[in-house]
Amino acid sequence: MDTKHRILDEALTLFSEKGYANVFVADIADRVGIKAPSLYKHYKNKQAIFDAIIEEMNRRFLEQAGALQINGTDALVDAEIYKNISEDQLITLGKNLFLYFLHDEYTRRFRKMLTIEQFHDKKLSDVYMKKYVDDPLSYQGMLLEMMVSAGVLQTENVEIMTLHFYAPIYMLLTICDREPERETEALKTLEAHIRQFNRLYARNEKKHSGQ
Amino acid sequence: MDTKHRILDEALTLFSEKGYANVFVADIADRVGIKAPSLYKHYKNKQAIFDAIIEEMNRRFLEQAGALQINGTDALVDAEIYKNISEDQLITLGKNLFLYFLHDEYTRRFRKMLTIEQFHDKKLSDVYMKKYVDDPLSYQGMLLEMMVSAGVLQTENVEIMTLHFYAPIYMLLTICDREPERETEALKTLEAHIRQFNRLYARNEKKHSGQ
DNA sequence: CTTGACGGCTAATTCGAATTAGCTTACAAT
DNA sequence: ATTGTAAGCTAATTCGAATTAGCCGTCAAG
Numbered sequence: 001m002d003t004k005h006r007i008l009d010e011a012l013t014l015f016s017e018k019g020y021a022n023v024f025v026a027d028i029a030d031r032v033g034i035k036a037p038s039l040y041k042h043y044k045n046k047q048a049i050f051d052a053i054i055e056e057m058n059r060r061f062l063e064q065a066g067a068l069q070i071n072g073t074d075a076l077v078d079a080e081i082y083k084n085i086s087e088d089q090l091i092t093l094g095k096n097l098f099l100y101f102l103h104d105e106y107t108r109r110f111r112k113m114l115t116i117e118q119f120h121d122k123k124l125s126d127v128y129m130k131k132y133v134d135d136p137l138s139y140q141g142m143l144l145e146m147m148v149s150a151g152v153l154q155t156e157n158v159e160i161m162t163l164h165f166y167a168p169i170y171m172l173l174t175i176c177d178r179e180p181e182r183e184t185e186a187l188k189t190l191e192a193h194i195r196q197f198n199r200l201y202a203r204n205e206k207k208h209s210g211q
Numbered sequence: 212m213d214t215k216h217r218i219l220d221e222a223l224t225l226f227s228e229k230g231y232a233n234v235f236v237a238d239i240a241d242r243v244g245i246k247a248p249s250l251y252k253h254y255k256n257k258q259a260i261f262d263a264i265i266e267e268m269n270r271r272f273l274e275q276a277g278a279l280q281i282n283g284t285d286a287l288v289d290a291e292i293y294k295n296i297s298e299d300q301l302i303t304l305g306k307n308l309f310l311y312f313l314h315d316e317y318t319r320r321f322r323k324m325l326t327i328e329q330f331h332d333k334k335l336s337d338v339y340m341k342k343y344v345d346d347p348l349s350y351q352g353m354l355l356e357m358m359v360s361a362g363v364l365q366t367e368n369v370e371i372m373t374l375h376f377y378a379p380i381y382m383l384l385t386i387c388d389r390e391p392e393r394e395t396e397a398l399k400t401l402e403a404h405i406r407q408f409n410r411l412y413a414r415n416e417k418k419h420s421g422q
Numbered sequence: 423c424t425t426g427a428c429g430g431c432t433a434a435t436t437c438g439a440a441t442t443a444g445c446t447t448a449c450a451a452t
Numbered sequence: 453a454t455t456g457t458a459a460g461c462t463a464a465t466t467c468g469a470a471t472t473a474g475c476c477g478t479c480a481a482g
Contacts, residue, residue: 040440171377175340248470
């Protein structure tokens with residue numbers, strides 16, 4: 001990785017830990033292994049580094065459209081896969097969503113930075129809401145809608161059902177962002193959540209009481 | 212309200228909107244209607260203002276222990292009330308929790324400040340987790356546990372049930388914090404959520420399909 | 423009536439962090 | 453070989469925001 005990219009990388013790490021204003025240009029330079037003034041050979045100023053991070057992130061979000069994509073069009077395609085989903089597949093779906101958000105280092109640091117810097121610019125809080133609330137809800141909503149249509153699950157209100165599926169995942173995510181040591185516990189909770197979700201919304205099946 | 216308190220009040224408002232580092236002492240003074248140096252007659256420095264806000268908040272949290280209290284002891288007492296709860300009462304419980312968090316101006320601004328300033332000090336993120344994640348989960352958990360014992364609701368796993376109850380509330384809260392214009396929509400969603408929650412966990416009752 | 427402390431003001435001062443100036447080396451291209 | 457440019461450095465410089473100095477009016481207590 002060349003210096004220009006290393007600057008972005010180290011800057012993002014620092015911003016996500018301490019927030020823009022609490023990171024000095026010299027801190028970033030230190031991490032990269034150069035002196036602060038040298039950094040200006042690569043970026044016009046501190047703000048330009050921040051802006052470049054945002055751009056870079058947008059680029060990545062578009063790029064990995066293949067992996068776990070979150071837009072209506074692809075949801076319709078993916079949904080085919082889940083039409084005849086099993087409980088284990090549902091768990092996989094949830095864990096994928098969770099682990100992707102949690103473990104992609106870039107995504108993770110970016111999300112933490114957004115959390116801290118949402119005031120920096122209304123646009124940032126909009127991005128946060130879109131990426132971590134509205135897009136997942138609409139994507140998951142489409143998948144669940146398909147499952148209902150296919151008769152795997154049943155509900156009178158898919159929107160709420162989606163909330164029931166995603167809100168716990170979101171909450172576990174915010175927990176792990178702040179206290180990474182709770183990740184193992186969170187993953188167990190996540191699995192239990194999805195199993196229970198599946199039972200609750202299973203079509204025409206009486207909830208059973210054994211394990 | 213005397214100057215000393217007005218400083219805290221205006222400072223909290225500004226910090227919650229822009230974050231500590233982006234608020235100048237002069238901004239706070241302006242709002243209060245004095246000049247920056249005058250502010251030092253009341254607080255040693257900017258940090259002291261921040262610290263005073265934290266203290267004040269702790270004081271308030273203790274003080275209003277009567278209202279919607281969130282500690283194990285009181286939950287046991289409150290739970291008596293909910294033993295024979297109706298759906299409408301359950302909705303009231305959820306709405307109270309939600310509206311309290313959302314509308315108490317001090318709590319609200321404080322929560323927003325915590326969100327932004329959690330990096331400022333690990334203690335702050337701990338406070339956030341306790342107040343908005345762990346305490347509500349444990350409090351709600353106790354209430355729901357009682358309802359299960361009393362036979363109003365049924366589940367094999369109260370912990371997950373609690374997550375299903377509270378996570379959507381938490382999520383709606385973070386939405387409204389960032390985009391207050393979505394509050395009306397959020398309240399409707401909240402009610403629908405609780406009704407569905409109640410049906411899903413209702414004891415021995417087949418889910419009905421009519422309105 | 424005078425004194426002192428409270429709370430305000432304007433005009434410095436300080437200080438730290440961003441940024442710029444100007445020099446140097448490496449190295450690729452002509 | 454020469455030249456130009458990229459990328460680094462040290463030593464300024466700038467600049468903005470926090471804080472301090474020092475002055476003034478008010479008012480309550482003695």
